[in-house]
Amino acid sequence: MTPDLTQARLHCEAAYPNEGVCAYLRTGSTWRFVPLENISEAPHTSFVIDPLAWMKLERANQAICLVHSHVDGPAELSRRDLDTFTVDGRPLLPDLVLVVVEVRDRRAVSVGEWSFRNGAWEPIAPAL
Numbered sequence: 831m832t833p834d835l836t837q838a839r840l841h842c843e844a845a846y847p848n849e850g851v852c853a854y855l856r857t858g859s860t861w862r863f864v865p866l867e868n869i870s871e872a873p874h875t876s877f878v879i880d881p882l883a884w885m886k887l888e889r890a891n892q893a894i895c896l897v898h899s900h901v902d903g904p905a906e907l908s909r910r911d912l913d914t915f916t917v918d919g920r921p922l923l924p925d926l927v928l929v930v931v932e933v934r935d936r937r938a939v940s941v942g943e944w945s946f947r948n949g950a951w952e953p954i955a956p957a958l
């Protein structure tokens with residue numbers, strides 16, 4: 831189960847030409863949108879979440895859908911994404927869903943979604 835991504839798409843479009851990052855926290859069947867700031871020193875090609883903001887997300891102890899955008903790049907998990915979200919062959923957090931929004935010319939044009947199953951990040955049916 832994944833959230834409606836309308837707010838995430840708008841957030842990532844507004845961040846262009848930098849990568850946008852945001853999250854949804856799940857309570858029951860409801861997802862709450864949480865905008866995040868990209869504090870990367872190279873925000874056009876990468877994203878970094880403020881450690882305090884990340885800690886708050888973790889502390890919420892709810893399923894997290896983490897969204898970030900690729901600027902003029904494909905809605906696919908990059909090597910760096912895989913390295914960031916996989917630790918010792920496991921997902922960084924249990925029940926983590928990853929979403930990548932492809933933003934071209936300030937428009938979200940496609941979305942990819944993944945969850946961790948059978949030891950790997952596997953795509954979920956796209957939402958766009």
Ligand SMILES: [Zn+2]
Nearest residue numbers: 898900908911
């Ligand atoms: Zn990425």
